[in-house]
Amino acid sequence: MEQAETVRNTCIICDQPKPNGIQICAEFICDECEAEIVKTDVLDVKYPFFIHRMNKIWYKMNA
Numbered sequence: 001m002e003q004a005e006t007v008r009n010t011c012i013i014c015d016q017p018k019p020n021g022i023q024i025c026a027e028f029i030c031d032e033c034e035a036e037i038v039k040t041d042v043l044d045v046k047y048p049f050f051i052h053r054m055n056k057i058w059y060k061m062n063a
């Protein structure tokens with residue numbers, strides 16, 4: 001896997017260009033958001049927001 005220092009992926013959660021994160025299918029989630037999702041409780045008010053953002057990924061997977 002290629003990794004250039006100049007490459008900035010735009011996180012689908014926070015919409016910010018970030019150098020570090022994970023790639024899920026064609027989508028990118030930055031380290032901070034990934035950590036945020038992991039520690040977010042299902043009952044947290046932010047949870048539906050994350051799910052909503054990540055629906056983009058599942059949608060593409062099933063397309």
Ligand SMILES: [Zn+2]
Pocket residue numbers: 011012013014015016018029030031032033034
């Ligand atoms: Zn992010």
